[in-house]
Amino acid sequence: MHIKRRNFLINSSLATAGTLMVPQFLQAMYKQKMPMGTAGNKVLIVIQLSGGNDGLNTVIPIRNDVYYQKRPGLGITKDKATILTDEAGLNPALTAFKTLYDNGELAILNDVGYPNPDRSHFRSMDIWHTASASNEIWNTGWLGRYLDAQCANCSQPTQILELDDVLSLAMKGETNKGIAFQDPSLLFKSSNAPFFKDLTKAHTHHDEPVADYLYKTLADTVQSADMIFKASKMGTAATNYPATGLGKSLKTIGALIAGGMNTSVYYVSLGSFDTHVNQAAQQNRLLTELNGAVEAFVKDMKQQGRFDDVLMMSFSEFGRRVGQNASAGTDHGTANNMFFVGGSLKQKGLLNTMPTLLDLENGDLKYRVDFRNVLATVLENWLGTPSKSILKGSFAPMQFV
Amino acid sequence: MRQQNHFYWRAGFGPTPEMLFQKASFKAGTYFDAFWKASEKLPIPINVSGNVFDGLNNGLMTAGKIQGGEAEQKAQRQQMQKQSRESIRNLNLRWLDEMVNSPAQLREKAALFWHGHFASRNLNSFYQQQLLTIIRDGALGNFADLLRSVSKSAAMLAFLNNQQNRKQQPNENFAREVMELFTLGRGNYSETDIKEAARAFTGWGFNLQGEFVFRKQLHDTGSKTIFGKTGNFDGDDVLNLLLERRETATWIARKMYRFYVNDTPNEQHVSWLANRFYEGDYNIKKLLQDILTSSWFYDEKNMGAIVKSPIVLWTGIRRILPMELANPEIQMVLQRALGQVLLYPPSVAGWPGGTNWIDSSSLLLRMRLPQLVAKAEPFELATPLDDDLNMGMMQKSMGAGLSNRFALNGDIGWEALTKAFENSDGSKLEKIVPMQLLQTAQMPLQTIAEQIPAGLPRQDRIIKAALLTMATPEYQLC
Numbered sequence: 088m089h090i091k092r093r094n095f096l097i098n099s100s101l102a103t104a105g106t107l108m109v110p111q112f113l114q115a116m117y118k119q120k121m122p123m124g125t126a127g128n129k130v131l132i133v134i135q136l137s138g139g140n141d142g143l144n145t146v147i148p149i150r151n152d153v154y155y156q157k158r159p160g161l162g163i164t165k166d167k168a169t170i171l172t173d174e175a176g177l178n179p180a181l182t183a184f185k186t187l188y189d190n191g192e193l194a195i196l197n198d199v200g201y202p203n204p205d206r207s208h209f210r211s212m213d214i215w216h217t218a219s220a221s222n223e224i225w226n227t228g229w230l231g232r233y234l235d236a237q238c239a240n241c242s243q244p245t246q247i248l249e250l251d252d253v254l255s256l257a258m259k260g261e262t263n264k265g266i267a268f269q270d271p272s273l274l275f276k277s278s279n280a281p282f283f284k285d286l287t288k289a290h291t292h293h294d295e296p297v298a299d300y301l302y303k304t305l306a307d308t309v310q311s312a313d314m315i316f317k318a319s320k321m322g323t324a325a326t327n328y329p330a331t332g333l334g335k336s337l338k339t340i341g342a343l344i345a346g347g348m349n350t351s352v353y354y355v356s357l358g359s360f361d362t363h364v365n366q367a368a369q370q371n372r373l374l375t376e377l378n379g380a381v382e383a384f385v386k387d388m389k390q391q392g393r394f395d396d397v398l399m400m401s402f403s404e405f406g407r408r409v410g411q412n413a414s415a416g417t418d419h420g421t422a423n424n425m426f427f428v429g430g431s432l433k434q435k436g437l438l439n440t441m442p443t444l445l446d447l448e449n450g451d452l453k454y455r456v457d458f459r460n461v462l463a464t465v466l467e468n469w470l471g472t473p474s475k476s477i478l479k480g481s482f483a484p485m486q487f488v
Numbered sequence: 489m490r491q492q493n494h495f496y497w498r499a500g501f502g503p504t505p506e507m508l509f510q511k512a513s514f515k516a517g518t519y520f521d522a523f524w525k526a527s528e529k530l531p532i533p534i535n536v537s538g539n540v541f542d543g544l545n546n547g548l549m550t551a552g553k554i555q556g557g558e559a560e561q562k563a564q565r566q567q568m569q570k571q572s573r574e575s576i577r578n579l580n581l582r583w584l585d586e587m588v589n590s591p592a593q594l595r596e597k598a599a600l601f602w603h604g605h606f607a608s609r610n611l612n613s614f615y616q617q618q619l620l621t622i623i624r625d626g627a628l629g630n631f632a633d634l635l636r637s638v639s640k641s642a643a644m645l646a647f648l649n650n651q652q653n654r655k656q657q658p659n660e661n662f663a664r665e666v667m668e669l670f671t672l673g674r675g676n677y678s679e680t681d682i683k684e685a686a687r688a689f690t691g692w693g694f695n696l697q698g699e700f701v702f703r704k705q706l707h708d709t710g711s712k713t714i715f716g717k718t719g720n721f722d723g724d725d726v727l728n729l730l731l732e733r734r735e736t737a738t739w740i741a742r743k744m745y746r747f748y749v750n751d752t753p754n755e756q757h758v759s760w761l762a763n764r765f766y767e768g769d770y771n772i773k774k775l776l777q778d779i780l781t782s783s784w785f786y787d788e789k790n791m792g793a794i795v796k797s798p799i800v801l802w803t804g805i806r807r808i809l810p811m812e813l814a815n816p817e818i819q820m821v822l823q824r825a826l827g828q829v830l831l832y833p834p835s836v837a838g839w840p841g842g843t844n845w846i847d848s849s850s851l852l853l854r855m856r857l858p859q860l861v862a863k864a865e866p867f868e869l870a871t872p873l874d875d876d877l878n879m880g881m882m883q884k885s886m887g888a889g890l891s892n893r894f895a896l897n898g899d900i901g902w903e904a905l906t907k908a909f910e911n912s913d914g915s916k917l918e919k920i921v922p923m924q925l926l927q928t929a930q931m932p933l934q935t936i937a938e939q940i941p942a943g944l945p946r947q948d949r950i951i952k953a954a955l956l957t958m959a960t961p962e963y964q965l966c
Contacts, residue, residue, distance in 0.1 A: 209609070213835065222664075226840040253825055254847045264847040277852055282939060286960060289935045295793055297751075298928055300843055301851065301961035308848035364562075413559045 129469055130344060130351060132384075132399045133230075133257075134333075134377070134426075137358030139208065140403040141370060142423040146195055146441070149176040153444040157410040161366060161417070174441045180374035183382035184426070191435040192385070192394075193428055194487050198442050199461060200422030200454025204405060208361070208419075211404040216257035218459050218478050229462055230352055231260030232477045233470065237351075238263050245311045248343070249354040250336035258354060265354070266311050271339065275316035278309050315343065322346030326387040333357050333380040341387040344397075351470060360403060366416040377401075381428065394430035398469050398488060401426040402458070408450055422454035425461065427487065434487040460485060494791050494927060495519050497966035498748050499780055500593025502804035505908040508924050516781040524773065527595035527628060533621045534586070536578040537613040575613030579620060580823075580830045581816050587803045598627035598776065600799065601747050603830070604838035606638045606670065608647040615698050616831055619643035631740060631770035632731050635670060639727060642694035648836065651693045653686060655708040660686040663726070665836050671730040673739040677715075684712040688721040737766035741775065748779050750790050751842040757784055792928035792965045795845050798826035800966065801854060805958065808925065809905065811861065811898035818896060825853055846964070858958035861898040905954060906947045914946055921953035928962045936960070 148154045149165040150173060168176025169185045175195075177184055187193035203221040205211045210221075217225035227235075234247050247258050247265030258265030268274035287309055290302045322345025328338035336355045343350060357377055362369050381399065388394040406423030422442075442452055463482040466474040475481055491514045496503040500523065587596045602623045610616050619641045626634035638644055645651055650662040663686035667677045691707030694700055712721045714729055721729070730736055741762035745753045765775045779785055796804065802822065813819070823829040827850055828839055912920045918937035936956045940949055957963060 207609075210835065224835045224837045226844060252849060253827070254849050259844070259847065267847070267849040274852075277856060278848075282935075282956065282959065283855065285935050285938070286932055289932060293928065293930050295789075295928060295930075295965070297793060297795060297843065298930070298962060298965060301795075301846060301964055304846055304848060304851050305855075305961055308852060311848065364566075412562070414562050 128349075128351070128396060129471070130353065130393075130397050131465060131469060132337075132340060132353045132355070132397065134381075134399060134401040135255075135354070135356040135358075136360050136373075136377075136401055136403040137208075137212070137356050138361035138403070139211075139405045139407055139419055140360040140373075140423065141362060141366060141417050142197075142403070142406040143409065143442075144366070144370060145178050145181070145374065146171075146197065146424050147176040147178065148174065148441045148444065150174050151441070151444055153409070157444075159411075161411040161415060172437065175437055178370070178374050180371050181378050183378045183385070184428075186382075187385065187428055188436060192430060192432065193426065194432050194435055194438050196425045196427070196438045196456060196461065196487075197440070198422040198452055198455040199402070199425050199458050200405070200452070201457055201459070202454070204421040204451070204454070206405065206419040206421075208404055213256060215402060215404055215458060216255060218462055226259075227261055228255070228257035228259050229466075229477060230258045230354070231256075231264060233260075233352070233466060233472065234258070234263040234265065235260040236472060236477055245314055245348060245350055247352045247354070248315070248340075248348075248350050250339060251354075251356060255354065255356075258352075265352075266308070266315075268312075268315070269336075271312075271316045271319040271343075274312045278312040284309060315348070318343050318346030318348045320346070326383050326390060328383040328387075329376070329379040331376045331380060333376050334383060337380045337384040338387075341384055341391075344388070344393060345391055362407070363412065363416040363418060364414040366411075385428065388430070396431075397429050398432075398465070399426070399428040400461075400465065406452060409444055409447060409452065410450055420451045421448075422452040429488070432488060438485075438487055456485075457482065464488060489923070490791060490927060491516075491786050492519070493924070494786065494966075495780065496593075497800075497804070497927060498597075498785075498794075499523050499776075500597050501587050501800060502807050502966065504807045504810070505904040508908045516786070520777055520780050523594040524628075524777075527592040531586070531590070531592060531595060531624050533617075533624070534579055534582045535617065536582065537572070537575040537617050569611060572611055572613040576611075576616055576831055577817065577820055579613065579617055581819060583620065583830055584799070584803065584819060587799070588806045594776070595624065595627050598772065599624045601744065602627055602634065604747075604833065604841075605743065606644065607833035607836050607838040608643045609832055609835075610643045610647055612643070612646070612698075615641070615643035615646060618698055620831070626772075628773045628776070629771075631765075631772055632727075634772070635731070636724070636727055638670075639666060639723070640692070640700040642698040642700070645692060645694050645700075650689055653690050653692065654706045655687075655690050658683070658686045658690060658708070662686070662692075663689055666727075667730065669837055671736040671739060672733060673735065673742075676733070676735040676739075681714050684714045684721075685726045687712050688714070688726045689723045692723045731770070734762070734766055737770070738762040741765050744775060744779065746841075748776070749785060750793050751795075754784070757782070788929060792926070792962070794966055795842055796964055796966050797839065797841060797845060798823060798828040798854075799830065801857075801964065802826070804966070805858065805861070809858075809861070809898070809900045809902075809954070811900045814897040814899065822896070826850060851961070851964070854964055855959045855961070857896075858955045861896045862900060862955055902947070902951055906950045909950050917946070917949050918953050921950055922957040922960075925954060925957045926960070926962045927966050931962055932960055 143154065144161070144163055147163050147168045149168055149170070155162045163176070163178065165176065167179055169179055169181065170176050171185070171188055184193055201214060201221055205214060205221050214221055216228045218229040219225040230247055237246060245266060249255060249258055249265055249267040250269060251267050252269055254265060254267035283305065287302065287306045293299045293302065319339060319342045322342040328334040333355060340353045357373060360370065360373060385394065388397050402425050403423050405419060405421055407417035407420040409420070412418050439455065446453060459478055459480070459482040463474040463478060464484040464487065466472050466477055467484040468488045474484070489510050492510050493503055495516065496507060587600070590596055606623060608619055619638065622637045622641055626637060645662065648662040648665050649659045653659040653662060660682055664682050667682060667685065668674055687708040687710070691703045693703050707722065709720060711718055714721060714726060715733070717729065719725065738758065742753050742758045745758050745761065761775060761778055764778055768774050784790065820829070827845060833839060909917065909921065918940050919933045922931055922933055922936050936953060939956055940952050944952070
């Protein structure tokens with residue numbers, strides 16, 4: 088006898104909540120607990136360009152002969168690029184970034200990296216996420232440790248939200264972790280199964296501390312899911328966002344900001360930028376997605392009057408080689424550029440000079456700015472927190488924010 | 489009853505329905521002997537990338553020695569990489585099946601431990617397969633032999649860059665990880681020891697067939713000083729020097745304790761184990777026997793104290809709910825979403841484990857897992873991109889942020905589970921079932937019982953109770 092699973096659906100208690108209405112008792116509970124994200128509260132949005140975005144075809148050294156020699160066909164010519172300065176142009180897909188540049192709302196930092204670069208996606212991404220040196224393996228992320236520092240004795244996992252189904256290492260701290268989700272209503276539905284709520288309600292204490300940790304995580308998740316869902320409903324975005332993955336994620340973030348979430352860091356990813364083959368089409372598609380989503384988000388923030396409180400920062404685990412390969416693509420490289428977008432940048436435009444491409448190491452760029460100085464800048468000058476314990480070392484902040 | 493299942497969860501991958509309920513009074517020694525007997529003989533190697541030709545292709549790929557023009561080479565390389573990725577996936581899925589179905593539970597569980605200890609990421613499926621065979625063969629043998637075999641495997645030599653470790657240009661990566669992670673642990677060696685050991689390892693490499701080769705002309709024959717001893721040491725000498733250190737026995741014993749007993753080690757127990765491990769000539773079977781048959785292993789504080797790794801959770805579910813998976817490849821997505829993919833450890837340090845497995849999204853997925861399997865309900869899950877895996881190929885047609893929509897579609901053979909409870913008191917089923925499936929001292933018995941309407945047929949009550957039990961935080965622990 089083989090009993091068919093369909094005859095044995097679990098009873099409704101395990102099924103998802105039938106209604107999306109926020110229960111009254113929870114509404115009352117969170118009225119006091121939920122600090123409203125008011126004007127002046129700084130928000131950081133990290134945009135991870137996964138796969139190793141080709142920085143040289145993103146911010147183009149339009150006057151550099153080496154660039155065009157090493158990239159016959161793949162190099163973006165001056166007439167196609169969007170001109171920023173005599174030296175620098177933008178990838179033609181990044182039209183909105185040109186506007187941001189003209190408005191003094193964009194800063195570009197070239198050749199960001201770290202000593203002894205690792206060309207494995209996995210390792211290099213972990214290095215960026217943990218802010219470790221390249222020969223060290225850490226198990227916590229820089230934003231997770233920021234959360235630990237903020238929340239030594241409190242329970243506010245909604246401080247850091249990742250728009251993804253799986254939480255990235257960057258947001259895992261020693262004792263606190265961010266929350267990952269794609270869609271606030273799906274998160275709400277799956278965490279608010281009545282059985283899960285009953286479990287949380289009935290739970291008092293476990294002798295085993297690990298079990299208590301699991302219950303605390305569950306309770307936090309149920310609570311946070313409720314807050315997130317509620318805020319996302321309250322803050323319906325006024326602007327149209329493109330129907331892309333990143334567009335949807337930034338739209339959710341825009342709604343959460345409008346809905347008064349206490350979140351200080353949002354994290355989103357876009358990819359894959361691993362353009363070994365026929366780079367131009369793939370990178371164009373992804374940068375177009377980036378451009379459209381950021382454009383809509385900036386408009387949204389301006390309408391909300393919150394653009395001065397927002398800083399967007401993009402990074403990639405590495406840049407790509409200076410010379411193109413035989414498949415009209417590029418292979419893994421080292422240092423790369425970063426974008427910063429916001430209404431209250433202290434320094435704008437190109438923060439340092441374009442790479443000369445004359446002083447290469449095995450055909451790769453040498454880093455000029457350590458990414459941990461950038462993280463220190465964001466932590467100290469934007470999030471207003473000492474960076475030394477978070478980065479486990481002294482890295483001097485820069486002045487652009 | 490809890491002691492018996494405690495043994496099954498820790499020594500292996502949890503009980504099958506047939507193993508539930510104590511047949512006689514629990515005697516750890518008897519249970520260990522039975523498990524040892526089932527694991528004693530060498531396992532059948534998992535061959536997914538078996539023939540020499542595959543190995544050679546893989547070797548050529550690694551060495552970058554492919555004929556033809558650049559574009560042609562690139563195309564060939566991509567074809568080989570695709571093949572290799574598929575082979576690694578098959579290796580992954582077949583090993584999962586072994587964990588679920590093999591009677592050699594003691595061996596496969598120990599192999600999982602060593603897989604995390606001797607962690608290697610390698611795109612060459614042939615090398616990965618070789619290393620997995622070494623680990624499964626040596627999992628219960630002598631640690632010294634295992635260390636030597638792993639250290640001479642192509643997978644590890646490649647992963648830790650020893651192929652580039654030459655007399656003129658020493659590369660310290662291999663020497664460092666051998667000391668920091670495989671033997672002594674941090675703090676038990678100096679930077680000089682590493683530098684000198686790296687010189688001793690110069691010339692250790694592998695050929696295109698994945699065989700160990702000693703490249704004499706690259707070896708530094710000069711005198712080296714390691715741990716205060718001076719000599720013309722080579723790699724074998726360094727491994728012997730490391731095995732002479734008691735710190736190595738302590739490091740392994742503590743790591744095993746954290747894997748098998750409790751994430752928070754009791755240093756008294758660790759040092760007792762380490763001494764016996766050292767004096768007993770690094771016999772891994774004996775170390776495991778010491779752990780699994782000691783009285784403290786069954787202390788209340790050590791039961792239900794370990795967070796199941798995603799692999800232990802999932803194989804445990806498959807053991808208690810025997811199922812036919814319509815699409816076994818989906819287990820790759822599942823492993824990624826839960827944060828542990830066999831053969832793809834996050835780094836040479838293996839998986840951090842413990843509460844690192846748990847965050848809000850992974851916990852929710854874990855708790856929904858039994859339901860998703862039982863209902864075969866399609867659900868969407870976007871797993872993180874792994875560009876080392878995808879090599880820029882997979883996502884081409886898929887917009888970023890798009891989800892993998894999939895169903896776990898496990899056709900569960902419920903009769904095994906319902907049969908296990910056929911002699912149970914029908915009025916107490918709602919409590920008996922969770923008590924068999926959970927290992928924690930406190931269990932949400934009342935909450936589970938409340939969800940099960942009175943008057944349901946016996947079988948349905950068993951199934952509902954099992955599914956609800958497996959959807960609790962307590963089920964994440966063993």
